[in-house]
Structures are given as structure tokens and as C-alpha cells.
Amino acid sequence: MRSWRLDRPVLQGQLDLSRATGLVSSIGSDDSNALAAEVLKLLGDIAAISQCTIFAYEFGNRPRTVSVADHRGGRFLRDVADTYARHFYALDGNQKIVSSARNDKPGATLVLHQQTSDDIVNEAYRAACYQQPNVSDRVSLLVQPTADIWLSVNLYRDRRFGNYHPREIALIEAMAPLIAHAAKHHYAICGQRDMAISHLMLARVRGVCPELSKRELDVLTGVLEGLTAQEIGDTMGIKATSVVTYQKRAFRRLGISSQRQLFALCVGHGRI
Known part of the structure; x- marks a missing residue:
């Protein structure tokens, strides 16, 4: 390589x-x-x-x-x-x-x-x-x-x-x-x-928290696309319980606690 x-x-x-x-x-x-x-x-x-x-x-x-x-x-x-x-x-x-x-x-x-x-x-x-x-x-x-x-x-x-x-x-x-x-x-x-709308929305999320891992970003993408934890897990090749873990970790990094707050952050309302 x-x-x-x-x-x-x-x-x-x-x-x-x-x-x-x-x-x-x-x-x-x-x-x-x-x-x-x-x-x-x-x-x-x-x-x-x-x-x-x-x-x-x-x-x-x-x-x-x-x-x-x-x-x-x-x-x-x-x-x-x-x-x-x-x-x-x-x-x-x-x-x-x-x-x-x-x-x-x-x-x-x-x-x-x-x-x-x-x-x-x-x-x-x-x-x-x-x-x-x-x-x-x-x-x-x-x-x-x-x-x-x-x-x-x-x-x-x-x-x-x-x-x-x-x-x-x-x-x-x-x-x-x-x-x-x-x-x-x-x-x-x-x-x-x-470009998917979810990708554009995540651009702001990454600006707020550059430390988000790729797995966390992938999970947030699925959340923004309206997928369930099982559907996100199927896409990523991981268990639904792991999806929940990544989502909680990402929310904690972002200082939010719900999907509604995630959407608010993406559209530019700042930290909730």
C-alpha cells in the first residue's frame, strides 16, 4: 500500500x-x-x-x-x-x-x-x-x-x-x-x-463536534433518515444494541438527549 x-x-x-x-x-x-x-x-x-x-x-x-x-x-x-x-x-x-x-x-x-x-x-x-x-x-x-x-x-x-x-x-x-x-x-x-439531505444536515453536526467517530456519524445518518435501530444495524452490519450505544454516545458528545434536538441542531438552532 x-x-x-x-x-x-x-x-x-x-x-x-x-x-x-x-x-x-x-x-x-x-x-x-x-x-x-x-x-x-x-x-x-x-x-x-x-x-x-x-x-x-x-x-x-x-x-x-x-x-x-x-x-x-x-x-x-x-x-x-x-x-x-x-x-x-x-x-x-x-x-x-x-x-x-x-x-x-x-x-x-x-x-x-x-x-x-x-x-x-x-x-x-x-x-x-x-x-x-x-x-x-x-x-x-x-x-x-x-x-x-x-x-x-x-x-x-x-x-x-x-x-x-x-x-x-x-x-x-x-x-x-x-x-x-x-x-x-x-x-x-x-x-x-x-447529495442526500441527511449528509448536508450532518455537515453542521460535524462542525459542532469534530470528535464524532465514523460509527457515530453513520448512526446519526440513519437517525436523520428516519431508520430504526434495527434498520441502521442491518445497513452497518452491527447489532441494534450497538446502534443504540453509538447513538447515546453521539448525543452525549453533542450535548443533546433526543432526536428532536438533533434535528434542531442540524437546521441551525445551535445547541439545545
Whole structure:
């Protein structure tokens, strides 16, 4: 597992003009999967990339799937992305980058992160997100369009071809600024429209109490969405009793004692 900043564009590599045009034309498309599909067309043949998923990490919440593309088609990769967002995102090496670079100037940072199947310690995470989708390696392009929001363009390598070779990493680096700018502009057009209201509401909660853990934020998201403790537990893969524990802990940190007070805090009425 490794990560590195791409501080200056790599001015090498060939660019297929028709595929670059397709990438630009997908920005703001009504087809939510068009952007990932065009990224896959741009890079798939030259780096043996079989899948692409674009996630938005917004205000410390669970990642939201923005766009997916898989050579096999169908819902398979979308289901894998949903499983990742529900159960495993906190184990992703991307999280360390997102959480440790909050003070960087938004829009100025492009980070590449490589995470192979062998880097995954958690067996369930490795099975669900690498072995079942037939992935051996992943390179993520991480870009921050605005404060507290990150986009991750994940490029998955087909297991038949092993891990990425240095030449293929160099090709990804060459295309990374183009892909990152496309993702940022797409998010600027569609991001706010598609963002869940609960995520927007939690932005204020995190401002009041930055110490809230990811588990606590996930539980509060479910509360704001009107889910029961059992439904939240099913989504997170934990027991309903654990959900109640996380909720009580979060309420205590926030200085509140009820869901009504949580909603009041989210809409800007301050501490109750």
C-alpha cells in the first residue's frame, strides 16, 4: 500500500482524442454511470483496468457512489460499491488520506493511492471488494473539490494481469489530471443535486463536534433518515444494541438527549 502526491502533470503518454472527448461529454450527464464508463474507455485497454467506481466522501459521512462502470455490465459493481460503503470504507487506506489532509487548499491536491489485495488485512473486506469482483490491485485518484468533500476515482485491475506495473502507473499519472478535473466539474454540476439531505444536515453536526467517530456519524445518518435501530444495524452490519450505544454516545458528545434536538441542531438552532 502506498500513496503519493501528483504535484505536477506528467507530460508523457498518448491520448486518444475521441475518448478524451467522450470523457468531457460525460460531465454533467443524466446517466449517472457515464463518467465512470468513459474513464474506463480512456484507460481500460492500456492498463488492463476492468472496473471504475467514483465515490464522494462528504463531510465525514459514508462514501456515496457517484458513478460505476464494469466491463461485465449489470448491477454487480454497484452492489459491491454499496457493500463497501456500508461495511468496509473505514478500513480503506483512502480514509487516512481524506482525514489527514483537511487543511490542504481545496482543488489544489491530487493524490494517488495504490492498494493491492495483499494489503487488505480484513478477510471480509478483501473477499467482498477484491476477490469476488476479481480484482488484484487498485489505484485511486483522490481530489478535493471543496472543503470537507473528497472524490475518489478508483481504478481496479483485473486479477488475470496481476498488479500494476510501473509503466501502467506512469500512464495513469499522465491521465490523472484530466480525469480529476472531469470528476470535479461533474461533481460541481451534479454533486449537490444528488447529495442526500441527511449528509448536508450532518455537515453542521460535524462542525459542532469534530470528535464524532465514523460509527457515530453513520448512526446519526440513519437517525436523520428516519431508520430504526434495527434498520441502521442491518445497513452497518452491527447489532441494534450497538446502534443504540453509538447513538447515546453521539448525543452525549453533542450535548443533546433526543432526536428532536438533533434535528434542531442540524437546521441551525445551535445547541439545545
